Amino acid sequence: MKKVFYLYKSGILKCQDYSLILETKTSVDYIPIEQLDTIICFSEVTLNKRCLSLLNKKKISILFYNFYGNYIGRFTPKEYINGKILLEQVHAYEDFDKRLYIAKTILKGSLHNMLSLIKYYRKKGKEVNEIIDELEKCDSEIVDCNSIESLLLIEAKAKQFYYKLFDIVINGEDFMFEKRTKNPPENEVNAMISYGYAILYGIYLAILDRSSLFPQISFIHSLSKNSDSLQFDLADVMKPILIDRLVLRLIRKKQITKSHFDWKDNKACFLNNYGIKVFMKEFDILMQSTIEYHGKRYSYRSLISKEIHQLSEYLKGNLKTMHPFIFKW
Numbered sequence: 001m002k003k004v005f006y007l008y009k010s011g012i013l014k015c016q017d018y019s020l021i022l023e024t025k026t027s028v029d030y031i032p033i034e035q036l037d038t039i040i041c042f043s044e045v046t047l048n049k050r051c052l053s054l055l056n057k058k059k060i061s062i063l064f065y066n067f068y069g070n071y072i073g074r075f076t077p078k079e080y081i082n083g084k085i086l087l088e089q090v091h092a093y094e095d096f097d098k099r100l101y102i103a104k105t106i107l108k109g110s111l112h113n114m115l116s117l118i119k120y121y122r123k124k125g126k127e128v129n130e131i132i133d134e135l136e137k138c139d140s141e142i143v144d145c146n147s148i149e150s151l152l153l154i155e156a157k158a159k160q161f162y163y164k165l166f167d168i169v170i171n172g173e174d175f176m177f178e179k180r181t182k183n184p185p186e187n188e189v190n191a192m193i194s195y196g197y198a199i200l201y202g203i204y205l206a207i208l209d210r211s212s213l214f215p216q217i218s219f220i221h222s223l224s225k226n227s228d229s230l231q232f233d234l235a236d237v238m239k240p241i242l243i244d245r246l247v248l249r250l251i252r253k254k255q256i257t258k259s260h261f262d263w264k265d266n267k268a269c270f271l272n273n274y275g276i277k278v279f280m281k282e283f284d285i286l287m288q289s290t291i292e293y294h295g296k297r298y299s300y301r302s303l304i305s306k307e308i309h310q311l312s313e314y315l316k317g318n319l320k321t322m323h324p325f326i327f328k329w
Contacts, residue, residue, distance in 0.1 A: 001302050002037040004203065004287070006280055008273075013047040015054050033058050038206040040199070042067060042276070061206045068184075068270050069198040071227075076209045085212040088315040093217055102219045102311070102322070103151050104142050109237040109324025110155075111139050114162045116327045117240045123329070126168050134161040148220065155220075162240075169248050174258060184268030188261045189247065191269040192279060196243035197235070199283065204231035204304060211308050213315075234307060241327045242300060246279075246286055255282065293325065 011024035013031075020031040022045075031039070033054070039062040055062060056077045064072040092098045115135050122128050138158040145151050159180070166177035166189060177189040185191040208215045208231060215228035220236075223229060250256040260275030271279060290297045298306065303325050313319045 001299060001305070003035055004038045004040060004206075004284075004301075005031060005036050006284070007031075007039055007041040007045065008043055008276070010044040011046075013045055013051050015050050018054070020051070020054060033060060036060055037210070038063070038203070040065065040202055042069075059210070061209055063202045063206060065198065065202070069195040071198060071202060074205065074209075079210070082212045085312065085315060086214055088317075089214055089217045092315050093219060099219050100146070100148065100151075102314075103148055103233075104145065105322045105324055106220060106233055106236060107151055107155055108139065108142055109326065110240070111135060111142075111158055112324075112326045113237060113240040114158065115139075116329065117245055118162070118165055120329050121165065121169055126165075128165060128168060131161050131164055131168075134158075151220070166244075166248065170251055175251055184264070185270070186267065187269050188256075188258065189251070191261060191271055192247045192250070192256070192275075193243060195271050195276070195279065196247060196283065197239060199280075200235050200239065200243055201231045203287075203301065204235050204308075207301075207305050207308055208234075211305075212312050213308060234304075234311070237307065237324050238300070238304065242283075242286065246283060250279065250282060291327075 007022065009022060009024055009029065011022045014021050014023055020033045022029045022031060036058075037060055039055075039060060041062060041064050045064075052075060055075060059077045061074060061076050063074040066072060092102065115132060118128050118131055118135070122132070135158055138154050138161075141154050142151065145154065163177065163180050170177060170189070175188050178187065180193070181187070181190045182194050185194045205215055205228060208228075213230065215230045217223065218229035218233045221229045221232045255278055256275065260272060260278060261269055262272045263269055287300050290299050291303075293303065307325055310319065310322055314322050
């Protein structure tokens with residue numbers, strides 16, 4: 001599977017000999033476009049139609065974020081719209097039973113991966129039995145749920161207990177989590193979580209753009225006039241395994257320190273340039289690592305593609321049931 005390229009330098013993206021370069025005031029960097037399908041850009045970049053034409057030809061998406069990890073927009077290679085799958089996705093959204101089944105399946109996958117992470121730390125000697133009990137109760141409540149609204153209440157309750165894990169694992173060593181805060185994040189742990197989630201959403205969105213699914217039509221999160229929402233649904237399954245696990249590991253191994261953060265108006269906390277480099281280096285290593293799943297080895301990015309393909313096949317009627325990825329140590 002092709003890779004994601006993270007662009008942090010500001011400059012001009014140019015075509016040169018059917019390849020792509022980033023020209024800055026002090027250097028010229030070559031971008032290996034034959035190996036890529038996605039570029040995620042965090043810097044100030046100028047590009048022209050010739051550059052966009054090359055990206056389109058090579059089927060490379062480019063997503064734009066601001067320095068703080070907030071999504072701005074994207075360029076997506078031209079694809080022919082599959083009207084049949086669009087209709088199937090709309091019908092599934094409007095079909096109460098089908099939408100509820102998809103939502104329950106996603107939430108169960110998310111809960112089970114939360115439990116996998118918590119049970120991992122139980123093996124490490126952490127006192128987390130109460131959290132496990134509460135999440136297992138939430139899991140059992142999903143079966144009898146009869147509305148999206150009640151599912152969202154279960155999700156909110158589960159996360160309230162789940163996030164207690166963070167301070168138990170961190171144990172007051174330089175950082176504290178306290179509670180989930182965003183827009184803006186109010187401490188270092190929340191800053192890392194928010195940044196990681198934003199990157200993960202971007203990866204899901206880029207893969208969705210190359211699939212037959214439409215990112216604008218979701219099954220759990222509210223449809224929005226201003227943004228795509230399906231990636232928010234699907235990413236919930238992987239967030240505990242990819243982002244939450246990475247955040248806790250970086251803190252435990254002291255790879256991230258307070259010097260990796262900046263504060264804005266003494267209220268908002270963000271990763272600085274040094275922190276972003278540490279976080280993204282470890283995130284990229286994790287995404288390219290492989291695990292065995294159903295007798296085959298997959299990178300995590302391949303598993304995300306597999307999950308998206310599974311939903312597409314279910315909507316087409318080629319699958320009768322869905323089985324989200326569940327991580328097991």
